[in-house]
Amino acid sequence: MDLVNHQFRLAARPTGMVGREHFDYVEEPLPELEDGQVLVKIDYISLDPAMRGWMAEGRSYVPPVQIGEVMRAATAGEILGSKSDKLVVGDKVSGWLGVQEYAVCDAGAVFKVDADTVSLSKYVGALGMPGMTAYFGLLEIGAPKEGETVVVSGAAGAVGSLVGQIAKLKGCRVVGIAGGPEKCGWIVDELGFDAAIDYKGEDVGQALRKHCPEGIDVYFDNVGGEILDAALARLARGARVVICGAISQYNNLENMRGPSNYMSLLVNRARMEGFVVIDYMGRMAEAMGDMGAWIAEGKLIAREDFVEGFDSFPDALAKLFAGENVGKLVLALGGD
Amino acid sequence: MDLVNHQFRLAARPTGMVGREHFDYVEEPLPELEDGQVLVKIDYISLDPAMRGWMAEGRSYVPPVQIGEVMRAATAGEILGSKSDKLVVGDKVSGWLGVQEYAVCDAGAVFKVDADTVSLSKYVGALGMPGMTAYFGLLEIGAPKEGETVVVSGAAGAVGSLVGQIAKLKGCRVVGIAGGPEKCGWIVDELGFDAAIDYKGEDVGQALRKHCPEGIDVYFDNVGGEILDAALARLARGARVVICGAISQYNNLENMRGPSNYMSLLVNRARMEGFVVIDYMGRMAEAMGDMGAWIAEGKLIAREDFVEGFDSFPDALAKLFAGENVGKLVLALGGD
Numbered sequence: 177m178d179l180v181n182h183q184f185r186l187a188a189r190p191t192g193m194v195g196r197e198h199f200d201y202v203e204e205p206l207p208e209l210e211d212g213q214v215l216v217k218i219d220y221i222s223l224d225p226a227m228r229g230w231m232a233e234g235r236s237y238v239p240p241v242q243i244g245e246v247m248r249a250a251t252a253g254e255i256l257g258s259k260s261d262k263l264v265v266g267d268k269v270s271g272w273l274g275v276q277e278y279a280v281c282d283a284g285a286v287f288k289v290d291a292d293t294v295s296l297s298k299y300v301g302a303l304g305m306p307g308m309t310a311y312f313g314l315l316e317i318g319a320p321k322e323g324e325t326v327v328v329s330g331a332a333g334a335v336g337s338l339v340g341q342i343a344k345l346k347g348c349r350v351v352g353i354a355g356g357p358e359k360c361g362w363i364v365d366e367l368g369f370d371a372a373i374d375y376k377g378e379d380v381g382q383a384l385r386k387h388c389p390e391g392i393d394v395y396f397d398n399v400g401g402e403i404l405d406a407a408l409a410r411l412a413r414g415a416r417v418v419i420c421g422a423i424s425q426y427n428n429l430e431n432m433r434g435p436s437n438y439m440s441l442l443v444n445r446a447r448m449e450g451f452v453v454i455d456y457m458g459r460m461a462e463a464m465g466d467m468g469a470w471i472a473e474g475k476l477i478a479r480e481d482f483v484e485g486f487d488s489f490p491d492a493l494a495k496l497f498a499g500e501n502v503g504k505l506v507l508a509l510g511g512d
Numbered sequence: 513m514d515l516v517n518h519q520f521r522l523a524a525r526p527t528g529m530v531g532r533e534h535f536d537y538v539e540e541p542l543p544e545l546e547d548g549q550v551l552v553k554i555d556y557i558s559l560d561p562a563m564r565g566w567m568a569e570g571r572s573y574v575p576p577v578q579i580g581e582v583m584r585a586a587t588a589g590e591i592l593g594s595k596s597d598k599l600v601v602g603d604k605v606s607g608w609l610g611v612q613e614y615a616v617c618d619a620g621a622v623f624k625v626d627a628d629t630v631s632l633s634k635y636v637g638a639l640g641m642p643g644m645t646a647y648f649g650l651l652e653i654g655a656p657k658e659g660e661t662v663v664v665s666g667a668a669g670a671v672g673s674l675v676g677q678i679a680k681l682k683g684c685r686v687v688g689i690a691g692g693p694e695k696c697g698w699i700v701d702e703l704g705f706d707a708a709i710d711y712k713g714e715d716v717g718q719a720l721r722k723h724c725p726e727g728i729d730v731y732f733d734n735v736g737g738e739i740l741d742a743a744l745a746r747l748a749r750g751a752r753v754v755i756c757g758a759i760s761q762y763n764n765l766e767n768m769r770g771p772s773n774y775m776s777l778l779v780n781r782a783r784m785e786g787f788v789v790i791d792y793m794g795r796m797a798e799a800m801g802d803m804g805a806w807i808a809e810g811k812l813i814a815r816e817d818f819v820e821g822f823d824s825f826p827d828a829l830a831k832l833f834a835g836e837n838v839g840k841l842v843l844a845l846g847g848d
Contacts, residue, residue, distance in 0.1 A: 442573070442787065445787055448784045452778065452779070
C-alpha cells in the first residue's frame with residue numbers, strides 16, 4: 177500500500193473562537209505496519225464540544241493536545257491492514273484515532289464494533305462518548321425518579337437529545353432548551369419531549385416558570401452561562417444539577433461566567449455535580465446494551481448531522497460552536 | 513408587672529450595607545399574659561449573617577421579615593412570668609423571640625435549657641443554630657473522612673470556628689481562611705487548626721496550593737466570592753463543597769458574583785451542595801449531645817464576642833458584616 181495520509185495538527189491554542197488558523201493541514205506517508213499493529217481507514221470523525229477544552233493549555237481531566245500533535249478525536253472506521261491476530265481486514269472499529277484520514281496503531285487502541293444492526297457512525301455518537309455521557313450523566317448523577325421534571329439544555333445536540341429521550345423512557349416530564357424553532361419543533365414532535373424552550377426567541381426564566389410549575393428536579397447542563405442561571409432560579413427542593421458542559425463559555429475561557437444564582441443550591445437543598453464520562457468506561461457494556469436495544473426497538477432516535485469531506489474539519493468545528501447542528505455532528509470522510 | 517419593652521422593627525429593606533436606618537427603635541408596653549403564655553426577659557440576642565437575607569424581599573428558605581415586624585433573631589433568656597404549666601419563673605429558655613428586650617409568647621415557642629453546665633449564651637451559639645449548622649453541614653453534607661483535607665472560610669466566625677474543630681475531632685487536616693493575623697493566630701494556636709490563610713494579607717490561591725498539596729477534599733464555604741473561586745480551583749478528585757453562606761455577597765445581592773471556576777466540579781468529579789439547618793431540627797438532640805459533651809470536656813472551644821447593650825444592635829450587625837468579630841457575635845442585654 178502506498179497511501180498518503182492527511183491530518184489536522186494543532187498549530188496554536190485559541191483564545192477566543194476556534195478557527196482554521198489553529199490547525200496545520202499536514203500530508204505525510206503512512207508508516208509500515210509493525211507486529212501487533214493495524215491500519216485503519218477512518219470513515220467518521222466525531223466533533224465534540226470537549227475539543228475546545230483539549231485545545232487549551234492547563235490541567236483538566238485529560239492532558240491538553242500538544243502543539244504539533246494530531247488533533248484528538250473519536251473516530252470510527254475500517255481495518256485496511258492488520259499485523260495483529262485480534263483484527264482482520266474489513267473489521268469495523270472505533271477508537272481515539274484523531275483528526276486524520278488513516279491511522280496506524282496498536283490493535284488494542286481500537287475496538288471492534290457490530291456495524292450491521294447499528295450503523296458505524298453511531299459508534300462516535302449514541303453508542304460512543306456522547307451516548308455514554310448522556311446515559312451515565314443523567315442516570316448516575318441526575319438520578320431522576322419517575323414523575324420528576326427533567327430539564328436539559330443543548331437539547332437538540334448529541335448529548336442533550338439523548339438525555340431527554342432517556343429521561344422520557346424513565347417516566348419523567350422533560351423540557352428541552354434549544355436555539356430556534358427547527359430544533360424546538362424536532363425535540364417535541366420527533367423525540368417526544370413534553371415542551372421546548374427556544375432560548376433565542378423566549379425569556380428562558382419565564383418559560384421555565386411556565387413549563388416547570390413545580391420546579392426543576394434534575395437540570396442537565398450542557399451550556400453554562402445565562403441558561404444555567406435561569407435554571408438555578410427554578411430548582412425544586414432537593415434538585416440535582418448535572419454539570420456536563422458549558423459550550424456557551426468555551427470560547428471565552430478567560431472571562432468565564434459563574435452561575436450567580438448558585439445560592440439557590442442552599443435555599444433548595446440542592447446539589448450541583450460534575451462528572452467525566454471516562455470514569456464509567458468500565459460500565460460501557462451496560463450502557464451500550466441499553467442504548468443499542470432502544471435504538472434497535474425504535475425507542476431512541478439518534479439523529480446525525482453529517483458534514484462531508486476531511487478538509488471541512490475546521491468549518492465543521494465552527495458549525496458546532498455556532499450551535500448549527502441538529503443531533504450528533506459527524507465529519508464523514510466519504511467512500512474510497 | 514409594668515414593664516416597658518424596646519424593639520428593633522424592620523423599617524426598610526437594605527439594598528447595600530445594612531445600617532441603623534433600616535430599623536425603627538420602638539417602645540411599647542408589654543401585653544398581659546394569657547393562658548399558656550410566658551413572659552421572657554431576653555438576655556442574649558444572636559447576630560447572624562443570615563439576618564441579611566431575612567431582611568431582603570423574595571423567596572428563600574424562610575419568609576422574609578415584613579416591614580414593621582420585630583427583626584427576627586435567635587435569643588436566650590429567663591422566664592419572668594408564666595401562665596403555663598410547662599415553664600416556671602426562673603427557667604432559662606431559648607427561642608426565636610426577635611430583637612427585643614422582652615417577649616410575651618406561647619410556652620411552646622421557647623424551650624428550656626440547662627444553663628448550669630454550659631452558659632446560657634451558648635444556646636444561641638455552639639448549642640444553637642450556628643452549632644447545628646457547623647455540625648450537620650460538615651458531617652452530613654461535607655462527609656469528611658479521616659485523613660482528608662478540610663478547608664473552611666470564615667474560619668474565625670461562629671460557624672467556621674466550630675467546623676474546623678469538629679473536622680479535627682474527626683481526624684482531618686484542617687486549613688482555615690480568615691481575615692487578619694489575630695484571627696489566623698487564634699484558629700491555629702487556640703483551636704488547633706493545622707494552618708491558617710489570611711485572605712487580607714495573602715494570595716488565597718497560592719496559600720491553598722501550599723497548604724493543600726493534594727487538593728481540598730471538603731470545602732465548607734461561608735463567604736462566597738473570590739475565596740470560593742480560589743477553593744474551587746484547588747479541589748481534589750471527588751471533593752464536596754458545602755454551601756453554607758456567602759457573607760461577602762450579602763450586601764451586594766443585585767450583583768451577586770457566581771463562582772467562575774465551577775467547571776472544576778466537572779474536572780474533579782466534585783459536588784457543590786447547599787443545605788438549610790432547619791431541616792435537621794429533628795436531630796438536634798444528637799448534635800447538642802455531641803457538642804455539649806465536647807465543650808464540657810474542653811475539646812471544643814466556643815468563644816463568644818459580646819457586644820453590650822440592646823441599643824447597640826444595629827452597630828453590632830454592622831460589625832458582623834465588617835468581619836470584626838472573633839467567634840460567635842452575641843448582643844448581651846445586661847443584668848436586671
